[in-house]
Amino acid sequence: MTRLGSTASRPRQAVTTFTHLLAAARLGILLGFAWVALASCTAPPARELTPVTPPDLGRLEAVARDTLEAAQQGLDQALVHRLPDEELAERFGDVGRLYLAHAFRDAAANCFQNAAILAPDAAAWPHLEGVAHQEAGRLEEAAEAFDRAIARDDASFAARLRQGRVWLDAGQLSAAAEQFRAVLSQTHAATTQEATQKARAAAYYGLGRALRTPATLDEAIRALEAARELAPDANAIHYALGQAHRDRGNAARAKEFLAHAGTRRPIFDDPHTDPLGALLEGARVHIALGSQARRLGRRAQAFELFRKAVTIEPGNARAQHNVGAMLAEAGKLAEALPYLQRATALDPAATDALFDFASALAQSGQLQASLAAFDAVLTRTPDDREARRRRDAVAQLHTRNTARDRAAGKP
Amino acid sequence: MACAPAPSPGDPTAEPSNTTATDARKWLTDVTAQVSVDFVHQAGAAEGYLLPEITGSGVAVFDLEGDGDLDLYWVDSGRLKDDGTTPSGDRLLRNLLAESGQLGFEDVSARSDLPNRMGGESYGMGIATGDFDRDGWVDLLVTAMGKNHLLHNQGDGTLRDVSEAAGIEGADWTVSASFFDADGDGWLDLFLGNYVDWNLSNQQPCYGDSGEIDYCGPIAYPPQANRLLRNRGDGTFEEISERAGILAVTGPTLGIVAGDFDRDGHDDLYVANDQAPNQLWRNRGDGTFEDIALFAGCAVDGEGQPQASMGIGTADLDRDGDLDLLLTHLRNESHTFYVNDGAATFRDATASTALAAPSWLMTGFGIGFFDLDRDGWLDLFVANGSVKVIEAQAARGDPYPLREPNQLFRNRGDGTFEAIRGPAASAWEAGAVSRGVAFGDLDNDGDTDLVVSNSQGRAQVLRNDANPDGTWLGLRVLEAAVDAIGAWVVVTPEGATRPQSRRVSTDGSYASAHDPRLQIGLDGATHANVVITWPDGRIESWSQLAANRYHVLDRGTGQATDAASNGL
Numbered sequence: 011m012t013r014l015g016s017t018a019s020r021p022r023q024a025v026t027t028f029t030h031l032l033a034a035a036r037l038g039i040l041l042g043f044a045w046v047a048l049a050s051c052t053a054p055p056a057r058e059l060t061p062v063t064p065p066d067l068g069r070l071e072a073v074a075r076d077t078l079e080a081a082q083q084g085l086d087q088a089l090v091h092r093l094p095d096e097e098l099a100e101r102f103g104d105v106g107r108l109y110l111a112h113a114f115r116d117a118a119a120n121c122f123q124n125a126a127i128l129a130p131d132a133a134a135w136p137h138l139e140g141v142a143h144q145e146a147g148r149l150e151e152a153a154e155a156f157d158r159a160i161a162r163d164d165a166s167f168a169a170r171l172r173q174g175r176v177w178l179d180a181g182q183l184s185a186a187a188e189q190f191r192a193v194l195s196q197t198h199a200a201t202t203q204e205a206t207q208k209a210r211a212a213a214y215y216g217l218g219r220a221l222r223t224p225a226t227l228d229e230a231i232r233a234l235e236a237a238r239e240l241a242p243d244a245n246a247i248h249y250a251l252g253q254a255h256r257d258r259g260n261a262a263r264a265k266e267f268l269a270h271a272g273t274r275r276p277i278f279d280d281p282h283t284d285p286l287g288a289l290l291e292g293a294r295v296h297i298a299l300g301s302q303a304r305r306l307g308r309r310a311q312a313f314e315l316f317r318k319a320v321t322i323e324p325g326n327a328r329a330q331h332n333v334g335a336m337l338a339e340a341g342k343l344a345e346a347l348p349y350l351q352r353a354t355a356l357d358p359a360a361t362d363a364l365f366d367f368a369s370a371l372a373q374s375g376q377l378q379a380s381l382a383a384f385d386a387v388l389t390r391t392p393d394d395r396e397a398r399r400r401r402d403a404v405a406q407l408h409t410r411n412t413a414r415d416r417a418a419g420k421p
Numbered sequence: 422m423a424c425a426p427a428p429s430p431g432d433p434t435a436e437p438s439n440t441t442a443t444d445a446r447k448w449l450t451d452v453t454a455q456v457s458v459d460f461v462h463q464a465g466a467a468e469g470y471l472l473p474e475i476t477g478s479g480v481a482v483f484d485l486e487g488d489g490d491l492d493l494y495w496v497d498s499g500r501l502k503d504d505g506t507t508p509s510g511d512r513l514l515r516n517l518l519a520e521s522g523q524l525g526f527e528d529v530s531a532r533s534d535l536p537n538r539m540g541g542e543s544y545g546m547g548i549a550t551g552d553f554d555r556d557g558w559v560d561l562l563v564t565a566m567g568k569n570h571l572l573h574n575q576g577d578g579t580l581r582d583v584s585e586a587a588g589i590e591g592a593d594w595t596v597s598a599s600f601f602d603a604d605g606d607g608w609l610d611l612f613l614g615n616y617v618d619w620n621l622s623n624q625q626p627c628y629g630d631s632g633e634i635d636y637c638g639p640i641a642y643p644p645q646a647n648r649l650l651r652n653r654g655d656g657t658f659e660e661i662s663e664r665a666g667i668l669a670v671t672g673p674t675l676g677i678v679a680g681d682f683d684r685d686g687h688d689d690l691y692v693a694n695d696q697a698p699n700q701l702w703r704n705r706g707d708g709t710f711e712d713i714a715l716f717a718g719c720a721v722d723g724e725g726q727p728q729a730s731m732g733i734g735t736a737d738l739d740r741d742g743d744l745d746l747l748l749t750h751l752r753n754e755s756h757t758f759y760v761n762d763g764a765a766t767f768r769d770a771t772a773s774t775a776l777a778a779p780s781w782l783m784t785g786f787g788i789g790f791f792d793l794d795r796d797g798w799l800d801l802f803v804a805n806g807s808v809k810v811i812e813a814q815a816a817r818g819d820p821y822p823l824r825e826p827n828q829l830f831r832n833r834g835d836g837t838f839e840a841i842r843g844p845a846a847s848a849w850e851a852g853a854v855s856r857g858v859a860f861g862d863l864d865n866d867g868d869t870d871l872v873v874s875n876s877q878g879r880a881q882v883l884r885n886d887a888n889p890d891g892t893w894l895g896l897r898v899l900e901a902a903v904d905a906i907g908a909w910v911v912v913t914p915e916g917a918t919r920p921q922s923r924r925v926s927t928d929g930s931y932a933s934a935h936d937p938r939l940q941i942g943l944d945g946a947t948h949a950n951v952v953i954t955w956p957d958g959r960i961e962s963w964s965q966l967a968a969n970r971y972h973v974l975d976r977g978t979g980q981a982t983d984a985a986s987n988g989l
Contacts, residue, residue: 062814063816065631065816066815066816067885069631069633069634069635069810069815070631070632070633071538071632074631074632112630112632113629113630113631114631114812115812116812116813145753146753146782147752147753147782148781148782149778149781149782150778179754179755179777179778179781180777180778180781181771181773181774181775181776181777181778182772208866214956219723219724222723244724245725246724246726248725249721249724249725250723250724252716253718253723254769256716256718256766257768259675261716264716265716266957268715268716271715271725272725273724273725273726273727275724290632291632292632293479293632294632294633294634295628295631295632296632297628297632298627298629298630298632301640305640318758321853328626353832359622360625360626361622361623362623368972390622391620391622391623396643
């Protein structure tokens with residue numbers, strides 16, 4: 011296993027966009043760009059592109075690493091061949107999308123920044139640059155990028171909703187409210203278009219959060235109620251409503267909402283980021299994202315990500331386990347058991363998979379097999395109290411069933 | 422002209438801030454080497470991204486010898502595997518100030534019975550201080566993954582391990598702990614904050630957002646239940662977790678602080694959980710507790726999402742006479758400031774503090790409020806360090822790419838904070854992986870100094886040099902010669918209209934323990950009036966205490982009074 015911060019993969023980085031750009035700049039063939047702080051530090055820039063420091067791909071799965079390296083090399087070639095600006099913008103954008111999909115946000119942001127310079131009218135690039143900064147926690151840079159995106163396309167709900175979110179996170183409540191209001195004023199309440207309804211729900215929710223100050227509580231509650239009506243499954247709204255009613259002095263109403271509060275926020279379509287999921291390579295990243303989705307209560311999305319991980323790498327025990335566990339949770343025991351069995355076979359040390367397998371066997375009535383599986387869990391982790399408790403319960407049931415069968419004269 | 426390196430936008434050690442105070446003051450000075458502190462924490466970093474490696478450890482400032490100066494206890498983690506390395510081991514450092522007049526430390530670890538970090542049965546975590554047997558000498562609880570150690574202060578400058586006899590050893594993964602009087606009987610009880618059920622055999626592979634192998638978060642493992650131990654008053658403790666009701670909900674706990682949040686005269690507990698809702702255990706006063714955090718508005722963030730809470734800072738920040746809360750969180754979650762309305766109902770007021778944006782890029786652990794510049798407003802220090810590999814640092818080949826700068830925020834006095842940057846900030850922005858931070862007046866000059874525990878790194882001692890000429894009041898609050906943990910102290914500087922309130926305590930931050938004495942900035946005033954509400958609710962007052970010195974306020978030496986006459 012690679013050590014933390016290992017440099018074992020460093021040689022791979024020799025083939026990088028950065029290196030090629032640097033070489034190209036030195037050769038003076040790079041579209042006349044001067045690479046301040048990279049090449050000469052002397053010539054004034056005709057037009058500055060941002061150096062793209064390639065991320066350390068060494069810890070990635072081979073399939074993802076190969077894809078990203080190929081993309082980097084493709085971009086290098088494009089730079090060397092002096093493609094037209096718009097085409098080069100697309101190349102930067104494509105590599106940026108790949109980086110962003112694989113959570114290399116710094117490199118992604120730099121790629122999108124370059125794309126935005128090369129294609130000064132395209133709103134996608136500053137939008138995606140904003141997303142990269144936002145995901146990296148760089149709120150100031152994100153806000154600045156979304157401003158540019160909105161300037162290029164002021165009808166973009168996604169950019170405004172994201173910008174509003176950035177302001178909320180930065181504690182700039184009135185700036186946030188302004189963006190959410192803009193979305194609401196640009197859309198029609200009467201529309202039945204799903205994407206618009208989702209955008210309006212997200213805007214009302216954001217507005218409700220931005221207005222949750224003592225002076226504007228009533229307005230906040232109205233906005234949150236509107237969000238709830240448009241997105242009844244988004245139970246995070248219940249928390250915001252509960253707190254707003256509490257602050258309003260209505261404890262009973264607050265408790266009603268809090269009792270149903272959850273973590274699902276209203277979601278909205280983002281035409282620039284929604285396709286990024288299709289760019290993901292490798293089982294592990296699907297497992298990681300699936301785990302995040304599961305944690306956020308997005309079970310369908312989590313299941314799809316886990317299932318895709320299994321498709322990509324059937325030999326990944328974790329992927330098999332996650333699919334099996336989710337199926338078991340959904341009560342689909344017959345479907346779950348083969349996944350769980352494969353997981354335990356692929357990684358005999360994975361006691362959590364074995365535990366879930368034992369539990370699923372018990373639920374499906376295979377008590378003897380379940381006992382054996384729980385015994386295997388306890389052999390490995392004798393202090394697992396929950397496994398022991400369940401094993402004892404299964405054993406009791408098994409004994410009772412056996413006695414009943416004997417009494418009934420069954421073999 | 423030299424070529425400047427390209428900035429690394431993802432590297433928080435290179436991140437500028439726009440909320441910046443950059444005058445030429447020194448603020449805090451790193452005097453670590455000067456005072457002979459050479460502790461280097463070891464996390465036992467081994468193959469496999471083992472979860473405990475990233476949790477770091479804590480530090481305590483306390484008066485070991487009763488000589489009036491603060492000594493230090495640094496917790497080392499040790500090693501998780503028998504990998505042939507030799508851990509630093511825990512270190513007990515005696516302050517030489519009282520005898521030499523100079524701040525400096527001498528290693529006296531060998532004289533005491535400190536935990537063994539070699540065997541792997543006790544991987545060191547945090548520390549709590551309190552005089553559990555009321556003999557006048559401060560005792561220590563050193564927490565661990567594995568056996569906790571209760572170190573009894575023998576009164577002769579040494580500590581003796583009495584864990585087994587006291588019945589507190591346990592086998593959980595305890596990170597933070599708090600000595601507080603849960604049942605109002607005058608004896609300090611003990612709350613143990615336990616994290617998750619991890620061991621080498623259930624270690625799981627976890628992946629980062631890029632699909633790369635990375636450290637797991639706490640949700641990969643079942644949380645361990647916290648424990649409440651009642652002090653029987655005879656040197657032993659009994660577990661009362663179940664009957665006290667604190668097993669009703671569990672979470673992976675990292676931070677703990679006790680305080681009377683609803684001002685009903687009984688100490689409550691706030692518990693910070695990592696990626697799970699936090700708990701506010703309201704002390705019903707009958708030996709039981711109830712979790713009121715969700716309704717109180719301090720369980721989850723403003724969107725109802727559990728955050729990765731690590732450290733806790735608590736103080737009366739808005740000077741309205743109750744305890745507010747500030748929680749540190751993961752990168753991409755701002756720290757959260759909860760304002761108390763006085764009845765343990767909180768409002769998320771992070772936005773109004775200007776702390777949201779500067780905290781967004783950091784992973785905060787230890788935290789604390791203190792009056793940096795003696796202007797009467799509590800300032801803030803946050804110890805940061807990532808728990809996920811930072812892409813830019815890994816790409817540079819950093820062997821421990823979790824570094825984030827610590828942050829010092831000055832309270833502007835209008836409810837907002839500004840980050841102090843500039844050349845002086847190099848003292849605390851060292852780019853380490855910081856975890857525990859403890860606060861105390863190490864050089865007895867009336868301001869609060871800091872000690873920082875850095876994971877896999879050199880410890881730091883930061884001397885407060887922000888305003889040496891400012892006036893101050895130092896208070897040691899005693900009840901029968903023991904620090905009156907839980908006493909509520911209200912100080913009104915002469916000429917001031919709004920008093921400052923402080924709780925006598927040693928807990929909070931992350932896995933660390935603090936000076937129970939109070940250092941109050943008087944903003945130029947030369948005298949102050951003090952009113953103390955003792956843990957049993959009785960009130961005493963002292964008038965016209967002179968500035969620029971410590972006063973020992975023993976119970977019974979003040980003027981007995983009632984709440985109404987003091988405007989409490």
